[in-house]
Amino acid sequence: MNINGKAKEQNTYDAIVIGSGISGGWAAKELTEKGLKVLLLERGRNVEHVKDYTTAMKHPWEFAHRGKITLAQKETHPYLSRDYPYNETNESFWINDNDAPYSEKKRFDWYRGNIVGGKSIMWGRQSYRLADLDFEANAKQSIGVDWPIRYKDIAPWYDYVEKFAGISGAKENIPHLPDGEFLPPMELNCVEKDVKKHIESKFKGRHLTIGRVANLTQPHNGRASCQYRNLCSRGCPYGAYFSTQASTLPAAMKTGNLTLQPHSLVSNIIFDEKLNKATGVTVINTQTSATTDYFAKIIFVNGSTLGTTFVLLNSISNRFPNGLGSSSGQLGHNLMDHHFRIGATGEAEGFDDQYYYGRRANGIYIPRFRNLGDEKRDYVRGFGYQGGASRDSWMRGVAEMGIGANFKDELSKPGQWKMNLTGFGECLPYYENQVLLNKETKDKWGLPTLDIDAEFKDNEMKMRKDMMNDAAEMLEAAGLKNVTTYDNGSYPGMAIHEMGTARMGRDPKTSVLNAFNQLHEVKNVFVTDGACMTSAACQNPSLTYMALTARAADFAVKELKKGNIA
Template identity: 75%
Template sequence: MNLNIKAQEQNTYDAIVIGSGVSGGWAAKELTEKGLKVLMLDRGKPLEHVKDYDTATKDPWEFAHRGRITNEQKETHPKLKRDYPYSEHNEKFWIKDSDSPYNEVKRFDWYRPDIVGGKSIMWGRQSYRWSDIDFEANLKDGIAVDWPIRYKDIAPWYDYVETFAGISGQAEGLPQLPDGKFMPAMEMNCVEKEVKKRVEAKFKDRRITMGRVANITQPLPGRTQCQFRNLCSRGCPFGAYFSTQSSTLPAARATGNLTLQPDSIVNSIIYDEAKGKATGVKVIDKHTKQMTEYYAKIIFVNGSTLGTTFVLLNSISKRFPNGLGNDSGVLGKYLMDHHFRTGASGTVEGFDDHYFFGRRANGIYVPRYRNIGSDKRDYLRGFGYQGGASRSGWQRGIAEMGVGKDFKEMLTEPGTWSMGLGGFGECLPYEQNQVTLDNSVKDAWGQPVLKFDAGFFENETKMRKDMMNDAAEMLEAAGAKDIHTFDNGSYPGMAIHEMGTARMGRDPKTSVLNSWNQMHAVKNVFVTDGACMTSAACVNPSLTYMALTARAVDYAVKEMKKGNI
């Protein structure tokens, strides 16, 4: 690589944000609004809001392969092709595995974007608060290390980010799933309402609520409420869901304090031995492969859990031979993801004269009820369900050998109602679940690649039995027929909720970050994406990343003004 070091003054900012996804966008917004000059770096290509969502309004027949990927795309994306997120609908949003390979001791599915905005464009948008049941779990169970924060520390920041992002949902008053600042919830359809009534009558400890989702049901500045198209993963031209492009990036740009630099691969963070601080970052231009250094007083690392882990592990110095801030030796360890793809489905009779409006980009949610209160299982922690009811359409005729007038007329009418429940379970933080640097393989820019060695174990296996059987039990109680259980297997990475590799903790000897997401050993470096998580809970984590980011920026700027950073 050629070093292309420009004048230091030209490349100096108050703060650098690495990554532009859910947490990176929030870091840039908060830092710029507090008056700091910010450089936001992302390895992805530019993606302009609305203009570059070029498949967002296409009809199915306008896609050459009707949404499926080609054999050539399978060859260049051997790992991305494994599951549903990668399709013809959003193919350009994802990185080529052939450019950025990784190695696996055990299977790990890494879904990696190649756009500014990161996975905030393609995320599932389910947005739930953690509770003290989650923050206290490690201490109570004697597992891993204790979280250095509790719900009261983050609750005001949940309020703050929910109000800006826009979360629709229903208050339920449950201690395990705290209520938030909600826009009106989307409406359940008639079958979901009936299933809810019957399940809650039979099981007093279980609740069915509308999914809490970052799709707005009332307008926000520059954004229109959800249009019920359910094409979210293509990018939303209405700005109807929270993303960097629709929300945090316009806010940051409006300050005049943001410099956004795409196609910028952060290689490492520069550590100054004399100052005992990080002074900047080394960045490789994606196209020219030239390396440039940029400098700042504060660095927020938001490269998504695994991108962040790479940058930190690759930031080697005499002081930190095993990665920046890695005095504890836990950097890269305790990798977690939710396990899912198990549950049940069945048909529901008696609603043939009912239908539903549009294509709602949301489903129902059953909050965790296992190992809550007096309930005790033969495993630790618990799970929640996502699901919903719908009617089959004309596609049900594709596999039939039907012809003629009667067959065609049958397909003009909706088919049977069905209801499904799929569990999302908590994975415990295991030390042996880790990601390391593999210097025997290089990516297209001459950098080492990540190597994964992570799996699910006995606790998750036991939990999955309940996840499957409880779903069938609830559907049976709701009067569903032809109930089928399923367990399609789950590998780490598939849920795209990876977290935990640079965890927060109270003791620098056993954690990377303190209670403010600040590195114990390098006070001007903050990590607020999934890497910071100390346990995984069973709810979708992105809302917590947002709240932790806003909280950490507030602390960092105050500390900088005091001269402590």
């Protein structure tokens, strides 16, 4: 008994954070800085800042397959290999699909990191605030449930996380795209400036700005500014974009209050029915398959939307036979993602004597302009655009059967200026878009897997027509030539913005979490990653996860000190 008691004491912390990605890293930082002893659990291997970015400085010709993946890798990564994020330059950062399979009722592309830092190493870094337009939409349109917060509740926390993370951008005074605490913006190139001028003069209420991005334009918090290499997904040895490794993890480590434990797959949260609270987690060592219990007063679940949902669904007890905090019937439902891969491209003339500096790791942004005010389309909500202008490179000659000095000389010159606009549209929270626990199909460690059943529906399909045609209309109005539209198809998961399966809400009967990301039914468990989202808006969501996490951590520690969740 003494041995067991001592072991439990050694495995006890003030707080446990599950997952070390964007939100998990923030949870670890905030909780440790507030004096709590924190155990940060990550299923993947450790990746040390700088040292383990093994491909960050490689030239294209140093990759055996020039960045492409092999047939063998396609077999071990049947889902990840469908699209560009998983490639030879960063393939070691991603999970092996065959080790942790999932089932698709309908196609769903699930991109899962398998490293300390999670997808904070590979993310696109676009960082936009949600506005009251987004927080109020569900209530006004009687869709899903009402957000339990409004912009005023989260605005100070947007300020807080932006100041630490370092977000570069331009202030535009657009009510539905609130300005933030920005570092100096990156510069639009000559074609983008010209297109901006034409769009804003010919279309009332439409704006084009430089992307608001978590890349530094000046040294910040001991990190160097962006080197304009555009190799971010390999890991940045300069620390020039926000990631767990470059930002939140060093801050948490500095406190002396953090224990980081990689190779730690959380199978379930331990719930004490007599105390009506969670007491800890059960962890499987992914290298040895050994199982260990760890204990804490509060638990933050930040395993990325579907990883978090799995942990909650698999945390079964007499009180919660369908998963921890599941009495509302909403756990696992309302899965959302943005739909994209649609828009238009065109050619710009008159700029052949101009070029741009470096490889800017950022593009332009056109915020939502549909269904604002009195306008009514045949769909609800809206979309924004990302994209940019650039000149064709020498690779334009790859498909040509050219040879000789003249051919090479021609390819040494910058090619045609082109500009692309890609729409990112909002997906509504549909109850039937869901994930379920599959107890028949097990992963490498004997755990159940997920069945994913989600699709874009009629509202999204109607929206896509405008996403394509509006892009072409704006490029044509800006004077671009040979404008062509495209729709490359979009399936849930592709945008890597999955969210919504443990939504926030005002009523425990219709939502999983309250206004502070706290489980309605288990007061010492918090969920602050994408699973908490009540609606998707059309902006990239990661900045909102950061702000919600910092806010929830502040609340959790105050409640802990008051004895309300001890």
